[in-house]
Amino acid sequence: MNRKDLLHEQVYDRVRQDEFIMRQAKALGVSRRRVLQLLTAAGAAVGTTLTPTALRRQHQVANAQTTSNDIVKSTSPEFFYQTGSNLEMRWETMYNRGYLVPNELFFVRNNNPTPRLDPAAWRVKIEGSGVSRPQSFSYDDLLSMPSVSVIRAIECAGNGRSFYETAYGRQASGTQWKLGGIGVAEWTGVPLREVIERAGVKSTAQDVLAESLDQKKVARPIPIEKAMAEDTLLVYAMNGAILPADHGFPIRLLTPGWVGIANVKWVGRIEVSESPIYTVWNTEKYILIGEDYEPEPGSPALGQIVTTQNVKSAFELQWDAELSAGKHLLRGRSWSGQGKNTRVEVSFDQGKTWQLARLREPNYSQAWVRWDIDWQARPGSYRLQARATDDQGQTQPDQVPFNQKGYLYWGVVSHPISVS
Ligand SMILES: Nc1nc2c(c(=O)[nH]1)N[C@H]1C(S)=C(S)[C@@H](COP(=O)(O)O)O[C@H]1N2
Ligand SMILES: [Mo]
Numbered sequence: 365m366n367r368k369d370l371l372h373e374q375v376y377d378r379v380r381q382d383e384f385i386m387r388q389a390k391a392l393g394v395s396r397r398r399v400l401q402l403l404t405a406a407g408a409a410v411g412t413t414l415t416p417t418a419l420r421r422q423h424q425v426a427n428a429q430t431t432s433n434d435i436v437k438s439t440s441p442e443f444f445y446q447t448g449s450n451l452e453m454r455w456e457t458m459y460n461r462g463y464l465v466p467n468e469l470f471f472v473r474n475n476n477p478t479p480r481l482d483p484a485a486w487r488v489k490i491e492g493s494g495v496s497r498p499q500s501f502s503y504d505d506l507l508s509m510p511s512v513s514v515i516r517a518i519e520c521a522g523n524g525r526s527f528y529e530t531a532y533g534r535q536a537s538g539t540q541w542k543l544g545g546i547g548v549a550e551w552t553g554v555p556l557r558e559v560i561e562r563a564g565v566k567s568t569a570q571d572v573l574a575e576s577l578d579q580k581k582v583a584r585p586i587p588i589e590k591a592m593a594e595d596t597l598l599v600y601a602m603n604g605a606i607l608p609a610d611h612g613f614p615i616r617l618l619t620p621g622w623v624g625i626a627n628v629k630w631v632g633r634i635e636v637s638e639s640p641i642y643t644v645w646n647t648e649k650y651i652l653i654g655e656d657y658e659p660e661p662g663s664p665a666l667g668q669i670v671t672t673q674n675v676k677s678a679f680e681l682q683w684d685a686e687l688s689a690g691k692h693l694l695r696g697r698s699w700s701g702q703g704k705n706t707r708v709e710v711s712f713d714q715g716k717t718w719q720l721a722r723l724r725e726p727n728y729s730q731a732w733v734r735w736d737i738d739w740q741a742r743p744g745s746y747r748l749q750a751r752a753t754d755d756q757g758q759t760q761p762d763q764v765p766f767n768q769k770g771y772l773y774w775g776v777v778s779h780p781i782s783v784s
Pocket of ligand 1: 470472518519623630
């Protein structure tokens, strides 16, 4: 660095900002190497870094860009299908994109409008019979704890729900998602385990409940084993940027592989309990109810509780798609809540024959794999199918037994395409 360069305002600001970040990081116990990693991995891309001050500044900018009363980010129909306070990702926006879904394109599933929380006033309480030293942490407390970054999917339990109607001529209740109720991002935060341990978790603890601060309080329990997993996080950053308001600012829970609802946004309280916790969110909602789903004996739940996600696939194409005749490289992604997909097949003839798709790196567990396949398209109408198999040996079935609330549709989907 030439000292004269400091006369340029931008260079000067940048250098001073970096010095400030390094000083602050040092005070927080973060190594210089890690800060440089963050700066290049995430910070540089969005022009900021994960210091409390930078995060708060970014939040103010995000706040100023409010576009609708219910959802803060742009709800442009080019990006999303909107139903009420939900935004479904349009798969064509992902065509040949990178591995991660940009925050602007990430689906939103809100039970009510996005709340606007003040990080300075925000606290999370850790309490309940399962801890011996109840705690309260501020936003800055969490930011100064050791952080972890992981790449994982969040997927709504109802993703694919509309295909129950396609299969059975009978609509399951709830938002009629096609396949855009999923996204993959890099999540940064503090392991939930860290805060639970600081609260003196007892060996007898059984269930952990995260409660939210939005109007209709979400309170979905998870077992202590899931709460203590190394990638179960209290998240404050998404793809290197401050966690956007719609995705749970200031803090959300990440429970990899589990249904969307367990990834509680706008967390305000965490209860650790020595006895099993039951709320409407695991007795009435997010329950598989139907002839083929026996309730668990002795459980107050109305049916089987949905926990982990299964295997699904989608083409990076508009719904319905229109293509010109000729050679195309079709692309898509497949995912599993329980591992990673090791095989993806595509059928152009309604399942009579299947061809292997090429898988592309990276292929992270509990995220997704991108794949592609050549297609010499002749004029006509088609229903393209993709079928994935994960490393747990699970292959997408042709049929999934109906359940009233339409969760976990993981059957092979037919994507309508006309070629002219
Ligand atoms: N507090 C709160 N948390 C919530 C929800 C909500 O409405 N309120 N929706 C849940 C559901 S059903 C899903 S699928 C995911 C969606 O996360 P996203 O909106 O960040 O994509 O958040 C979950 N967490
Ligand atoms: Mo969901």
